[in-house]
Amino acid sequence: DSVTFLAHLTRPEGATYSGGFDYRHHLYRQGVRYSTYTTELKQADTAVSHHSLSYTLESLGLAIRESVFGAVDASLFNRPQEAALLKGLLLGDNEGFTAEQYQNFVDSGLVHIISTSGMHLMFLFGLLTVLFGRLRLPRWLVRLITVPVLLMFSAAAAFTPSICRSLIMLLLVLLAIQLQKEPDSLTSLSFAALLLALQNPYTITGYSFQLSFSATLGIILFSAPLTQKLNVTFPLPDAKHARFFRREIQNSMVLSLSGNLGLGYFLARFFNRFSWGGIVANILLVPLASFSFAGGLILWLLDLLYPPFAIAFAQFFLALPLWLMNVLAHFFSQSRFLFYLPTPHLS
Numbered sequence: 001d002s003v004t005f006l007a008h009l010t011r012p013e014g015a016t017y018s019g020g021f022d023y024r025h026h027l028y029r030q031g032v033r034y035s036t037y038t039t040e041l042k043q044a045d046t047a048v049s050h051h052s053l054s055y056t057l058e059s060l061g062l063a064i065r066e067s068v069f070g071a072v073d074a075s076l077f078n079r080p081q082e083a084a085l086l087k088g089l090l091l092g093d094n095e096g097f098t099a100e101q102y103q104n105f106v107d108s109g110l111v112h113i114i115s116t117s118g119m120h121l122m123f124l125f126g127l128l129t130v131l132f133g134r135l136r137l138p139r140w141l142v143r144l145i146t147v148p149v150l151l152m153f154s155a156a157a158a159f160t161p162s163i164c165r166s167l168i169m170l171l172l173v174l175l176a177i178q179l180q181k182e183p184d185s186l187t188s189l190s191f192a193a194l195l196l197a198l199q200n201p202y203t204i205t206g207y208s209f210q211l212s213f214s215a216t217l218g219i220i221l222f223s224a225p226l227t228q229k230l231n232v233t234f235p236l237p238d239a240k241h242a243r244f245f246r247r248e249i250q251n252s253m254v255l256s257l258s259g260n261l262g263l264g265y266f267l268a269r270f271f272n273r274f275s276w277g278g279i280v281a282n283i284l285l286v287p288l289a290s291f292s293f294a295g296g297l298i299l300w301l302l303d304l305l306y307p308p309f310a311i312a313f314a315q316f317f318l319a320l321p322l323w324l325m326n327v328l329a330h331f332f333s334q335s336r337f338l339f340y341l342p343t344p345h346l347s
Contacts, residue, residue: 003043007036028202061155065091068156071303072296075314082322088114089289090296091157101326106271107333109260109278113289113325116157117212118166123293124153125170143174161196161203162212168192169216185220189213210266218262219255226254249283256282268341277337281328288321288328295321 012035015022027035069087076083084096092115094102105111112119128149132142150167157163169188176183193213196203203209230250236243256279260267267274295318303310 003041005038005041007038009034009036011035025202025205029200029206031200031202057151057155058159060152061158064152064156065093065158067304068296068300069093071300071307071310072314074307075299075303075310076319076322079319079322081326082319085114085322085326086292086296086299086318089120089293090116092116092120092160092163101329104326104329104333107273107275107338108281108329108331109275110281110285110329110332112215113285113329115162115208116160117162118169118216119286119289120157120293121150121153121163121166121170123290124150124297126290127294127297140178143178147171147174161206161209164196165189165192165209165212165216168195186217189216189220207266207270211263211270214262214266215259216262218260218264219258222258222261223254226258227251230254252283252286253279265344265347268344269346272341272343274339274341275332275337276339277332277334281332284328285325288325292318292321292325 011033012024012027014024027033068090072083072086072090076086080096081098081101084094084098084101087093087096094114097114102114105114125146128146129142132145137145150170154163154167169185169192172188172191173183193204196209227250236246260274260279264274295313299310299314299318302313
């Protein structure tokens with residue numbers, strides 16, 4: 001819908017006292033330079049035409065987002081906490097969470113599950129890779145189809161700094177593979193940071209940017225040395241199945257630990273605590289999250305085709321893993337799993 005109004009644009013006010021909430025800084029992070037207030041609105045006589053690519057992508061992303069959320073709410077109508085978790089898992093929405101439910105994910109160190117980031121983009125990329133692999137399509141065609149899908153998913157996730165960082169890095173990796181070059185994670189991360197800072201320098205002061213980039217940097221720097229240390233200290237077993245499960249558990253622990261090493265300063269600065277239980281919880285939560293993420297996309301497609309199938313699928317296949325994730329977040333949010341940290345000096 002379009003509205004029209006007359007108003008005087010002003011620069012928003014900053015913090016009213018030292019250390020207080022800075023409204024101007026908050027808006028600048030989102031690319032808003034001026035604000036206004038008005039009390040008289042009326043419907044516009046003519047529609048406003050938008051032709052920019054960003055507006056088109058955001059509009060399409062919003063339509064997809066509303067469609068997905070409508071499917072989730074209709075299919076899990078009797079399970080509001082599971083519905084809220086699935087919407088957070090799919091597209092990073094946390095409006096449906098109860099205060100206690102959301103705090104459980106924060107205190108357990110599992111809030112990344114419900115904050116759309118590189119993990120979710122890799123869930124989608126992995127799902128597409130398996131699907132197209134079954135169809136035996138040429139690799140160049142797979143990449144050609146995959147890129148628009150990833151772009152639409154990022155638009156539906158509202159182009160947050162974490163999802164933009166993940167998208168840019170993944171696109172650079174795909175480009176390097178297409179050009180038969182060796183992908184470099186640190187270069188990709190730096191280039192993503194540069195692009196976001198050029199678009200809006202205030203982005204780097206936001207929590208989403210700082211947490212996402214520091215966690216990724218930690219994974220890039222520490223995951224390989226930690227994996228090598230574990231393999232030397234605890235050699236892999238000879239049995240094939242035992243080796244597979246050991247490797248999966250080890251990879252989950254290494255990613256969680258290295259990410260938290262990168263987050264160390266910001267965990268102390270913003271939250272004053274570190275959840276060592278979250279490292280253990282990730283071993284259980286990540287497989288459940290990947291299954292629920294893929295199931296959520298299937299649920300949306302079923303709802304578009306025939307809603308009763310979507311309801312049956314949600315009730316019989318998705319409700320249980322989502323319930324388990326809520327239970328695990330509640331369990332690992334207990335104080336016994338928290339290690340409290342002093343607030344470091346501003347760096």
